[in-house]
Amino acid sequence: MPHPRAHIAMVGVPVVSHVLPSLAIIRELVARGHRVTYANDPLVADRITSAGAELVPCTSTLPVADNNWPDDPIAAASLFLDDAVQALPQLRAAYDDDPADLYLYDIGAYAARALVEAQGRPLLQLSPTFVGWDGYEEEVAAYLRKLPGADAYRDRFARWLAECGATTRDVDSFSGSPARALALIPRAMQPHADRVDTDTVTFVGPCFDTRADTAGWTRPAGADNVLLISLGSAYTRRPEFYRQCLAAFGDLPGWHVVLQIGKYTDPGELGDIPANVEVYSWVPQRAILEQADAFVTHAGMGGCGEGLLAGVPMIAVPQGAEQFMNADRLVELGVARRVDTEDATAETLRVALNDLVTDPQRRDRSRRLQAGARAEGGTPRAADLIEDILASAASPAP
DSSP: OOOOOOEEEEEOOSOHHHHHHHHHHHHHHHHTTOEEEEEEOGGGHHHHHHTTOEEEEOOOOSSTTTTOOOSSHHHHHHHHHHHHHHHHHHHHHHHSSSOOSEEEEETTOHHHHHHHHHHTOOEEEEESSOOOOTTHIIIIIHHHHTSTTHHHHHHHHHHHHHHHTOSOOOHHHHHHOOSSEEEOSOGGGSTTGGGSOTTTEEEOOOOOOTTTTTOSOOOOTTOSEEEEEEOTTTSOOOHHHHHHHHHHHTTOTTEEEEEEOOSSSOGGGGOSOOTTEEEESSOOHHHHHTTOSEEEEOOOHHHHHHHHHHTOOEEEOOOSTTHHHHHHHHHHHTSEEEOOGGGOOHHHHHHHHHHHHHOTTHHHHHHHHHHHHHHTOHHHHHHHHHHHHHHHHHSOOO
8 A cells, every 4th residue: 555645854965975875765755755865065065955855044164075084083973963953953854843743864964863862753864884792882982982072072062062952961872872773784794793783784685776876888799807096075085096906907917997097096196097098977876787797895884785786795994983894894794805095906806806806716706695695685765764764753643
């Protein structure tokens, strides 16, 4: 039976790696007839409106325009808190007189949870990365709480919660323990997956629009093998790494290379480009991976999920944040080799590729992981679960 049309609101942050993972879900909900509004910075308006959602402008103070993120984790966390404090009045102005039937929100959009707790509406987190597990507080969060500045940050967060109308006043619960969440990642990438509360979290795997995400690139007719190299959207100012990739894979017999360098590197810094290499600032990554034979990735969760879903071996070159954990997890799964940036010479990169493509068991492991990721349901299952929550919220209490 079709579900009644509802107003679904998504609240996000303008970080590309946080916007892309859920866009196909937004597009699917719109296709099912729902009214979907999306509160985010106009910087990402084109991505939002192309998915069919109504943009609710909510300006952000996050440093996404110049990509100037601090290395210190407490300083980075403070940026998200600052953003939430200034975003909440904007969300109230947009939604107090036009409340949604259900709110979806990104892990970095703290203001969304504050708004919705004050409204008493249903709320669902869409997580683009791994979620907390039983023991996370002791194994990870306890370390972060000991860092310089952590006490002041937590005190400020607690004061904001007491003032903003949120009903959850504990900082750790508010920021790290959603009442309900969809994890948009393969369960295989989740640390300690057996300790995740499945009453709270559902793994739906990477969510893509199968009608559109594989269009936009054609494999050259003479390419025996295709290698994609991409460090995602944030950590792309790496001209020396790209030069080592060109030395490693340029003119490598039987290989055609697609190199994405992002918007922070000038192609002129790369020197001569070998004939078997295409260089772009941005590429349709999923479309290429569906036709690729190997993938050099920064091991962002989006790239890991796309690589597993495509069943390609990966050279993981982590750049920051959780990417080091992700890289190690890919190695544990038997489908990747980790090469740290400082070790990424032409020789080490070439050896890593050869090891991967000549590993007789790697292909079977990739196929099993690919099947597992696809079985999680992706976009259609995520949309079904969202509609189930809507139906439950609309049903009268017994």
